[in-house]
Amino acid sequence: MRPTVHDIAAAAGVSLATVDRVLNQRPGVRHVTREKVEAAIREIGYVRDVAAANLAKGRTYSFVFIVPASDNSFMHGLNAEVMAAVARSPVERTDIRTVEVPAFDPAALAAALDTLRAERPAGVALVATDAPEVRDAVDRMVQDGIPVVTVVSDLTGSLRHHYAGVDNIAAGRTAARLLGRFLGGAKGDVAVLAGSMLVRDHRERLEGFSAVMADEFPDLSILPVIEGRDDPDMAHMLVSDALSKRDGIIGVYSLGAGNRGLIRALKETSVARVLTVVAHELTDHTRAALLDGTIDAILNQDAGHEVRSAIRVLKAKADGLSVIDAQERIRLDIFLKDNLP
């Protein structure tokens, strides 16, 4: 049998309560007594039974997800995953709820964080908007002892405990190599469609993409970035325009959302024209486009994994446990038409 608190109490010649006090680093124990107990813990090789501890505590951890109120397929998917987690939450001694904030609105996000802080939840997960005021609000939360993890979009320079999302520079680099290799040494222009250069993920993807393109595919030149604000209609208009004006375009990299519009624009171009296209995020639209050949590869982040990972990390943080790092790494999924889930 594994050693229990009783064993260590016996070994140290103290009572259960005292053992519990040192185990949970609570005050009210003389230094010598504490040492004695700690020695016993070490010698016996005790490891706390977390399940039993949680049962005794009766406490259920309340976590909050702050998500942007964006109307695109990816965010809808993310929301659905959070809801699925909410549905499972009673079973896992957690109480999860979501708070919606306007998208790309640092002030609103910071305000929401500050309001939340007063309620002292056991942990907070947020899709970060990269701005100083948000970073400060997050830092205040962390300094108040509340675990914070960022999801999808990170907030570097902040004190957040963890980031559950993909490496966006690597994503951009990967997109460049796929596009470059698929184009097999052809010479021409590459159009890049982004949501907004104000968002950190998009900037990073572009940065990675440009770097590899410059280093390894000098025959391909990147046109000025088209900013479609993740809006299907705007993306459609801008891409159509670009395609009609520049017939040197042989490749397209869509690094943001709003792919519905891009796909429409692509389908409207001359059938004689062959474009190689790499896009981000697997949705119903991009999936269909991949299958019918309009898109050649899709880079994706698994929202379900991100949400589950965020919760695991928050829970581990809340009861002082460690996580399995490899399990919490969010990978960049690459989908061709053959390996769709």
Add this chain to the structure above:
Amino acid sequence: MRPTVHDIAAAAGVSLATVDRVLNQRPGVRHVTREKVEAAIREIGYVRDVAAANLAKGRTYSFVFIVPASDNSFMHGLNAEVMAAVARSPVERTDIRTVEVPAFDPAALAAALDTLRAERPAGVALVATDAPEVRDAVDRMVQDGIPVVTVVSDLTGSLRHHYAGVDNIAAGRTAARLLGRFLGGAKGDVAVLAGSMLVRDHRERLEGFSAVMADEFPDLSILPVIEGRDDPDMAHMLVSDALSKRDGIIGVYSLGAGNRGLIRALKETSVARVLTVVAHELTDHTRAALLDGTIDAILNQDAGHEVRSAIRVLKAKADGLSVIDAQERIRLDIFLKDNLP
């Protein structure tokens, strides 16, 4: 508060013991009483607290991993992951151990299964060798009420409860498309290196690969499969031989293990010769080869994920719980030099 056994006992007007009996479908309850209790359970919306149940039971589940004694990096990695799980196991009320059996030896595997069955473990995970005797042994185990999951390589047609591994047909198809697109319309031969056509995963990868090659890349012709038994030395010899004899080879698909030998052979070929190479399994060797350009893409299955998934499924089976399907899907990782973990 969540309803407990006490609540349902009160609601049904019976004792805790009776509630427990119907909850765990044990005999000794009159039909009417059972109905009454079941009604109460439903109305109250009771869900069992698994942690508390396990605490009360005190039982620790003993799981066994049967792994082939293969001397290649992938199997070493798999073993390491199982060992990591063993290290974590005391914390999770599980007792995991491994049993090694000779690779590609159906009789030995079947024998090991039958021996194990007598010990009645709480669950078994195995890397299956696809043979009737193995399938029968697995079926006997399942019929004895022992949960069984296959890892890495499946055993279709058997009664195993779950398969923790990638879709190998999809993997082969993906390899074909990557190779075909990377070769960009060139004409030539493609060499295929496999471990053994006796294992189902290798057969399936070849099947998927051949299908896409035939359908979509008619200018590439697949040479007869080289079987290297996942052995580096044998692979080295056979691949060197093939490369020297056929100078029409412009692409290589390595669908098994033993890539150490393949890589050596590739590096020994003339520097003037450009080969496009897709291989399976990320190991130290293949990672280095990807980075130095010897290999162009690596398809991978995350052994850590597979092991953790197998354990989760086994545990869920053992205490009659359900799993999150999406979480247990083992994806096909595609690594280019830019998105290595």
Add this chain to the structure above:
DNA sequence: CTGTTAGCGCATTCAT
């Protein structure tokens, strides 16, 4: 400062 005691939600004897 330290110890006693009573649960947390459930499973399991042992009576009845």
Add this chain to the structure above:
DNA sequence: ATGAATGCGCTAACAG
């Protein structure tokens, strides 16, 4: 066929 009582490993009042 049913119920009362005890304990799993740990925490948290409440006493001393």
